[in-house]
Amino acid sequence: MLLRNKLRPRAFRLAAYRPTRFNSEIPFLRIQDGTFYKKYPTAEDSSNPPLFPNLNFTLPGIHIDGAVKAAPPQHWAIIGPSGRTDLLHILRGQHICIPPNARSYPYLLTDEIAGKDPRLRVVENAVQYVGFSGEGSGAIGGTRGAYLSARYESYREETDWTVLQYLRGQTSLNPMEGDEQGTLHDENLLQQTISGFDLRNILDLPVSSLSNGQTRRARIAKAVLSKPELLLLDEPFMGLDPVAVKKISGILHELAKRHAPRLIMALRPQDKVPDWITHIMVVGNSNKVLLQGPRAAIDDTLNVWSYVAKSKQDRDSLPEQQTQILKKCEADLKAGVLDKELLGDLVAHTNPIKTLEVYASLGGEPVIDMEGVRVQYGDKVILGDWKQKVKDQIKDGLHWRVRRGQRWAILGPNGSGKTTLLSMITSDHPQAYGQPVKLFGRSRLPEPGKPGISIFELQSRIGHSSPEIHAFFPRQLSIRQALETAFAETFLSKPKLNIERDLDISAILQYFRPQLDPNYTTSKVANDISAASLPLPSLTKQTHVRLEKYALLDHIVGYADEILFGELTTAQQRIVLFMRALVAKPDIVILDEAFSGLSAAQRNRCLHFLDKGERAKVRASNVSRTEADLRFTGLTEDQALIMTSHVAEEIPDSVRYYMRLPSPAGTPDSLDFRFGILQSKTSLRHPQTWEAAWSPPDVFLEYARRTWRRKQHTLPVQDISEFEWWSI
Known part of the structure; x- marks a missing residue:
């Protein structure tokens, strides 16, 4: 019995040593030849590989005594495609360390910590981790509702805390005595943090209605309010607009300089490393x-x-x-x-950026037509709070038209209404039914002589990927079942499938096999069994030939029936949702920050598929297929693309139209509303073009020029003469 108690798992804690006086040589964190495991290693368990074998890392303990610094400051960034999150968890005291004494926190045993707050002796109090892989229902501690439209509705549940309640710690339905007004009692620190993270304008908003970028700012601010000694940030800039990135980076720099708290951040290889970072792993x-x-x-x-x-x-x-x-x-x-x-x-x-000469598609018939859209809750306008020149008249709200074959990028700061705009197209927003919006030439509600467009028809004609869908998507589905939901009315209803749709699903699964199949190797591709060796039923000759042609394809994508969506990494889940948005070949493809969290290689493969389809440089099987056999050759001239992103590299060169939504009211250096066409020899990946798109009005006019009539007797002549366009 005594032995059983000794083997009982315990939370990581510091050794019970007596406090020591501060010594300039005592580090905050020290790892010496440590090897880590997610669970205790055994010889029989091959699914528990070592994490960072023989790792060595030291983070100095900074102490200022008068004008003397014990050690120069170190601001660390951990860069890598994968494993960086595991490393942050190791730094916060998680995962099993072999040998156990290889990881220690000497600084937390000093008199300095004892005098500051004895609770900081416990590693989980002294080291705070802020990660964003769980963006959605549990990301911020408040409910996001049970369905996509819940964030836009006026009804609020008891657990729909406001941002101010979240920051104060007023998120308990049964608080302890003395905590009725929250667990935070430092009002000065609260006000400084609210101002520093630019949260004052959203304090009264429910956390369930925050945008992706606003959620990140609120979560980082919440972690700072707990006064940790070390703050670990996992991709803190992902999902933030360029202006917000600069501001948050400056705030984090000030925190790091004061060591209040110390900072270590994890970044993707393609992310820009802040200038104030001094050390890199x-x-x-x-x-x-x-x-x-x-x-x-x-x-x-x-x-x-x-x-x-x-x-x-x-x-x-x-x-x-x-x-x-x-x-x-x-x-x-x-x-x-x-x-x-x-x-x-x-x-x-x-590497220099290569710019090809690409012209904007004139487009076909309109698929989206907005004539004065204005979304507001009470006195607060969320979208359309500007005036626009239309047919030489100044009108209120958003006036916008999207045609088949056009590729649009929707830009704008966090909270500018990008997701709200997209929800008007998908009808996830309740106000979509009362706004002047036409989809495929029809209103949502019936008109005299015209039927309305049903939600089920709309879903079948729009492919959509977004952080909100990611948050609500069922984790128990296999990869193939996840793609089949593109042909269903809801996530869990029965899809309407046929052999052609099955082949489309198999084709896209084959293309993305290197990103999704954990057993994929180039040698395995070379050794795949041949189609002739597969037993085929006795059928007509024509059917037999057809089955023989695709039998090997089904064998190759068998991994998709075995792996569950919830077993994938966050990046792989985003890839599956991207595939789901395209597999049904919809009329409108909406990608709302669809590539956020992907590595550059994963992102580039998605962008290639978007433009070129299965014409891939890297083969995922040894199935010989001609151009005529390809089921996906990129977006067609009948499909429209609308995408949002805060990263230039996530926008393909085929995107030739842009819309810039204005900054929320009261924002310094705010942006104004513009839309237009990109010049033929540039793209949004080009630094100068990207900078122009995000410039304040006076700077924007230095880069841009008005777009006038291009050709007579072409469809967009009506659009160019009707609206005010700007080329950059």
Whole structure:
């Protein structure tokens, strides 16, 4: 019985040592040759690989005594395609450490911590983690409702806390005595944090109605209010607009300089590292640390790594020291710890942006027509709070038209109404039925001589991927079942399938097999069984040939029947939802931050499929298929694309139209409303064009020019003469 008690799992806690006086050599966190596991390792358990074997890492304990600093400040960024979240969990005291004493927090045992707050001796109090993989129902501690439309409705549940209640800690239905007004009692800190994170205008909003970016700001602010010694941020800038990124980065820099708290953030390889970051750790495949140290040294190493893709003549000119760095890089590539996709992401800043000459599609018949849309709750206007020049008259609200074949990017700061605008198209917003919106030439409600368009017809003609769908999507479905819901009326109702739709699903599963199948390898592709070896029933000759043609395809995508949606990583789930939006070949494709959280390689594969379909450079099987056999060749001229993103690289060059929604009222350096066409020799990936799209009105006019009539007797002549267009 005594042995059983000793083996009982316990929460990680510090050893019961006596407090020690502060010493400048005592680090805050120290890991020496530690290997970590998600559960206790056994020889029989092959599904529990080691995490970061023989890891070494030290975070100094900063102490200021008079004018003397015990150690220079270190602001760390952990960069990698995967594993960075596991590493943050290790730093916060989670996962099993072998040997147990390899991980320690010496600074938390000092008199300084004892005098500040004895509760900070416990690691879970001293180290706070803010991650965003659970964006949605449980991300902020308040309910998001049971369905997509709930966030837009006026009815609120008891647990729909406001942002102010959330920050104060007033989120208990049965609070303890003295906590009726919340668990936070430092009013000065609360007001400073509200101002610093620009939350004052949304304090009265329910957390369930916040945008993706607003939710992130609120969660980081909540963590700061708990006064931790170390704050771990997992992709803090994902989902934030460029203006908000600069502001939040500045706030975090001020916190880091004061060590109130210390900061370590995890970033994707393609993310821009803030200028104030002093130290970098690069995480490779198989949970291995490739590089760690001062930023200048890491930058020098990455510049050398860029020579891997260059000619032998360029590489031979490198000095001996850099040649050794290059050899180590090639050894890591051979060992699989580093791959070409990760290497390309890490050295992308050394590659110039290639701009092709692309012209905007004039478009066909209108699929979306808005004539003065204005969404408001009481006196608060969420969308359409501006005046627009239409047919030489100044009118209120949003006037906008989208035609078949057009590709639009919707830009705007967090809280500007992008998701609300898209909800008017999908009819997730209750006010969609009363707004002047026409879809496919018809209103939502019946008109004299015209039937209304039903929600089920609308769903069958619109493909949609968004963080809200991600939050509500059922986790118990297999990957294939998740794609089949594109042909169903609801997530869990029976899909309407036939052989053609089955083949479409199999084709898209084959294309994305490298991203979704954990057992995918190039050698496995080469060894796939041939179609002739599969037993086929006795059928007519024509049917037999057809089945033989696709039998191997079904075998290759068998992984999709075995893996559940909930078993995938967050990035893989986003890919499945992207596939779901396209597999039914809808008339309108809506991608609302669909690539948020994806690695650059995953994102680029999605963008390639969006534009080119299955014409892939990387084969996912050895099935020989001609151009005529391809079931997806990219978006067609009959399909319209509408997408939102805060990252230029997530917008394909085929997007030639843009709309910029204005900043919420009271925002400094606010943006105004504009829409227009991109010039033929540029794209939103081009830094100057992206900067222009996000510039204040006076700067915007330096980049942009008015768009006038282009050609007579073409459909968009009506649009260009009717609205005020701006080319950038």
